[in-house]
Amino acid sequence: MATLTNAPALRRKARRERLRTLGFLSPWLVGFTVFFGYPLIATVYFSFMHYNQIKAPTFVGLRNWRYVLEQMPLFGPAMWNTLWLVVVMVALRVVFGLGIGLLATKVKSGVGFFRTAFYLPYLAPPVAATVAFVFLLNPGTGPVNDILGSIGIHAPNWFNDPAWAKPSLVLLSLWGIGDLMVIFMAALLDVPKEQYEAADLDGAGAFHKFRYVTWPSITPIVMFAVVTGVVQTMQYYTQALVAGKLASGVSIGPGSVIQPGYPDHSTLTVPQLVYSLGFQNFNTGAACVLSLVLFAIAMAVTTLLMRKRAGLLSADD
Amino acid sequence: MTATTALSAPPAPARPAAGRSPAPAARRRAALHWIAVHAVAIAAALFFILPFVFVFLTSVMSDDQALSGDLWPTEWNWSNYVEVFNTPGFLDWWRNSLMYAGLGTLFTVCSSIPVAYALAKFRFRGRRTAMILVISTMMLPPQVIVIPMYLVWAQQLHLSGSLWPLIIPMAFGDAYSIFLLRQFLLTIPREYLESAKVDGSGEFGTLLRIVIPMAKPGIAAVALFQFFYCWNDYFGPQIYASQNPGAWTLSYGLESFKSAHSVNWNLTMAATLLVMAPVIIVFFFAQKAFVEGVTLTGVKG
Numbered sequence: 001m002a003t004l005t006n007a008p009a010l011r012r013k014a015r016r017e018r019l020r021t022l023g024f025l026s027p028w029l030v031g032f033t034v035f036f037g038y039p040l041i042a043t044v045y046f047s048f049m050h051y052n053q054i055k056a057p058t059f060v061g062l063r064n065w066r067y068v069l070e071q072m073p074l075f076g077p078a079m080w081n082t083l084w085l086v087v088v089m090v091a092l093r094v095v096f097g098l099g100i101g102l103l104a105t106k107v108k109s110g111v112g113f114f115r116t117a118f119y120l121p122y123l124a125p126p127v128a129a130t131v132a133f134v135f136l137l138n139p140g141t142g143p144v145n146d147i148l149g150s151i152g153i154h155a156p157n158w159f160n161d162p163a164w165a166k167p168s169l170v171l172l173s174l175w176g177i178g179d180l181m182v183i184f185m186a187a188l189l190d191v192p193k194e195q196y197e198a199a200d201l202d203g204a205g206a207f208h209k210f211r212y213v214t215w216p217s218i219t220p221i222v223m224f225a226v227v228t229g230v231v232q233t234m235q236y237y238t239q240a241l242v243a244g245k246l247a248s249g250v251s252i253g254p255g256s257v258i259q260p261g262y263p264d265h266s267t268l269t270v271p272q273l274v275y276s277l278g279f280q281n282f283n284t285g286a287a288c289v290l291s292l293v294l295f296a297i298a299m300a301v302t303t304l305l306m307r308k309r310a311g312l313l314s315a316d317d
Numbered sequence: 318m319t320a321t322t323a324l325s326a327p328p329a330p331a332r333p334a335a336g337r338s339p340a341p342a343a344r345r346r347a348a349l350h351w352i353a354v355h356a357v358a359i360a361a362a363l364f365f366i367l368p369f370v371f372v373f374l375t376s377v378m379s380d381d382q383a384l385s386g387d388l389w390p391t392e393w394n395w396s397n398y399v400e401v402f403n404t405p406g407f408l409d410w411w412r413n414s415l416m417y418a419g420l421g422t423l424f425t426v427c428s429s430i431p432v433a434y435a436l437a438k439f440r441f442r443g444r445r446t447a448m449i450l451v452i453s454t455m456m457l458p459p460q461v462i463v464i465p466m467y468l469v470w471a472q473q474l475h476l477s478g479s480l481w482p483l484i485i486p487m488a489f490g491d492a493y494s495i496f497l498l499r500q501f502l503l504t505i506p507r508e509y510l511e512s513a514k515v516d517g518s519g520e521f522g523t524l525l526r527i528v529i530p531m532a533k534p535g536i537a538a539v540a541l542f543q544f545f546y547c548w549n550d551y552f553g554p555q556i557y558a559s560q561n562p563g564a565w566t567l568s569y570g571l572e573s574f575k576s577a578h579s580v581n582w583n584l585t586m587a588a589t590l591l592v593m594a595p596v597i598i599v600f601f602f603a604q605k606a607f608v609e610g611v612t613l614t615g616v617k618g
Contacts, residue, residue: 024435027428031489042465125549146386235458
């Protein structure tokens, strides 16, 4: 072929291919620059400004950073709650999701029914699920405490008790375990059958089979579930906000200014604090500082995710 | 992919075929095992199903009974649902949710397909970097960049109080959809694309005539996920639409619905079910695409 030895033609072809690639990527290139690159830089800019969204921003150096990291009273609770949720919620979700996934592969009769039942709550819109749970767990009128009371269990006040509000949110998130169940189920069904048969021949019990056959084969998926779980939980917002607002019983609509994190800031998460600073207190600088703190942590976790073990980027990329 | 059939028609786990009929002791053990597994499964199913049942039963109770903690309605007030629909604004919220989710999905799918195709099938310098950036944006909390974005939409473009600040960006690709689609397109064998090119098809023609028809299940999964993302979104409408009740969506309005009917748990539960209903109905029609999407993001590269 002539083109193989024809340098100008080859260069033209390379240029055409570059243009073609750029063309196909252009929606994302524009989107990434305008809706991600720009606001990220602007967030850094505003973090050094005093800005109340009315008067023009003025430069204040590190004052916002000092305020958020050293003085702001809600920074500690918000960080603590987010950390608590990240650790407890992710751990329990992975364990419970794996259990339900395992169960879903073990049932022999009514498979379709069980799997659909386990999956369905995952589809419930977060706001609707939260409203439902605040009602169900309502100490006065909810059916759950009624049932528990009738069998002699003294039930907690759930979303109205600072000690129980976060566990209630965990319960809500366990109810919506369907996505993890499907992922784990797929992984469990992919474990090579011959390995179980070999283990059977060696006389392995159920525990040994799980430990030496199932577990090594599903570890990448467990890793994936843990890391994405951490990232998701760092963004935890809607459920905590809606549960806190509804349980507080304040009869005001969305957009209203209330102290977030009812009761006693026990459900205040970092994203809620960003919203509260930026859109209720109009302290743009402090909100941007907190955004960047969240960004730094999320980047660290995402970097972890990029490593091959988590399996998001395959080797040939 | 094993899991595509996981929810609907599961492959029966192969049991090692026994050469002869098992001994009575082994049969008894198998039966006990069966009972134990199904007992646990029933208990688990109750945990997942009962909240729906209680919400439904409460939604048809009278105002007083809904406050009583009773489990079973003494009379079935189907009119609660009518009352919910007659609540001022409720129909607007439906319209807004449908617009946000409908246009958002259309924009996302159209803009994400070419990007995903390039990332899956083109060889170019910076491909890995582009992939890493896509995954990074997919993972980052929306709160990180919301403040400057809000200021642009509200102060420069004067579009706050509407859902456009949420819909327009979707015409420029969505990281999650790009990632998911790319994972799907990787499974299309290169030979198909090459033979199309040998037949004289350009890159765009190949995309339209070969790739999109072959990627229909993946596109369906992306469309569904995006539709539900928009339908369920609370943070976005809270940022941009909160000042204007005429632009609220169902997910956002539901909370204010509860506040307006502060004692009427029955109406709130009816409204809650109405917000859940479209998602669950669509799920029953599109189970396969859902499960495929979930497993695709989770498992295979």
